[in-house]
Amino acid sequence: MLGLAWTIFGGRQFLLGAIKFFSTPLGQIVAVAGALVLTAVTTDVHARIRDRAVCNGRIEANNVAWQERELQAKAAYDQARAKRDQDIDAALEKRVTEKAGSIQQLAERLALQVKVHEATAPTCRVSPGLIDRRDRLLGRAKK
Amino acid sequence: MTGCSAALKNDLPPASTERLDLSVDISAACEKLDKEVPHPVIRPGDDSDTIILTYAAALEVANATIGADRECKQDLRARYKAAQLAGKEKQ
Numbered sequence: 001m002l003g004l005a006w007t008i009f010g011g012r013q014f015l016l017g018a019i020k021f022f023s024t025p026l027g028q029i030v031a032v033a034g035a036l037v038l039t040a041v042t043t044d045v046h047a048r049i050r051d052r053a054v055c056n057g058r059i060e061a062n063n064v065a066w067q068e069r070e071l072q073a074k075a076a077y078d079q080a081r082a083k084r085d086q087d088i089d090a091a092l093e094k095r096v097t098e099k100a101g102s103i104q105q106l107a108e109r110l111a112l113q114v115k116v117h118e119a120t121a122p123t124c125r126v127s128p129g130l131i132d133r134r135d136r137l138l139g140r141a142k143k
Numbered sequence: 144m145t146g147c148s149a150a151l152k153n154d155l156p157p158a159s160t161e162r163l164d165l166s167v168d169i170s171a172a173c174e175k176l177d178k179e180v181p182h183p184v185i186r187p188g189d190d191s192d193t194i195i196l197t198y199a200a201a202l203e204v205a206n207a208t209i210g211a212d213r214e215c216k217q218d219l220r221a222r223y224k225a226a227q228l229a230g231k232e233k234q
Contacts, residue, residue, distance in 0.1 A: 084223075084226040085168055085170065087222075088170050088219065088222045088223065088226070089170040089172055091218075091222065092170050092172035092173060092215060092218065092219060092222075093172050093175075095172075095215060095218060096172050096173065096175050096176055096215060099176055099211040099214075099215065100175065100176055100178075100211075102207075102211075103176070103204060103207050103208055103211060106203065106204060106207055107200070107204045110200035110203060110204065111200060113196075113200070114193060114196045114197050114200055117192070117193060117196055118190060118193045123190060123191060123192045124190075124191045124192075125187075125188050125189065125190065125191065126185055126186070126187055126188060126189045126190075126191050126194060127187070128187040130185070130187075131185055131186075131187065134182075134185070138182075
């Protein structure tokens, strides 16, 4: 711009013209106004740069916080799942032990009752072929 | 800073898919009940009434085992259903 004005008006004439113009009241008003506009623009640009930096910092901090929360939540979730499995397993083990004991008692009691019956008068006898027939029925026939 | 608020929402990392693992490690405790009930031993010449009673007793034990296993699995299902994260107990 300056080079163009220098070429068009000639450097010396341009400088003299500028000095003359800025010496006038209007020129001084224009100079002050220009300085004010320049200051305002510069201040605004600086403020925008500062805001952008603050914003970037907030985004980064937000991401880090989010990732930390995610990790903490996952750890808590995994821990809760493991505890749940452990608690359920322990409760069921107790129940299973009790049930297995009562089934064992039932089997023993019935076996005893069968023995008591066995001691009374016998009826008919198992034929030799019955065992083979049972095995064939169950698909366990001997070769 | 208005644009920053929008960017804060958009710049969140993608949601983790690790938690979407569908596998569940179900307790195998109930399987300990599932013991096979063996066939009673029969020998030629045994009293047939006794054999029938022995089989009836074995059947009774087998049914008791099935019943106990069913109750155990119902209990297992109820416990998994009732399981809550700490601080999120049902009201």
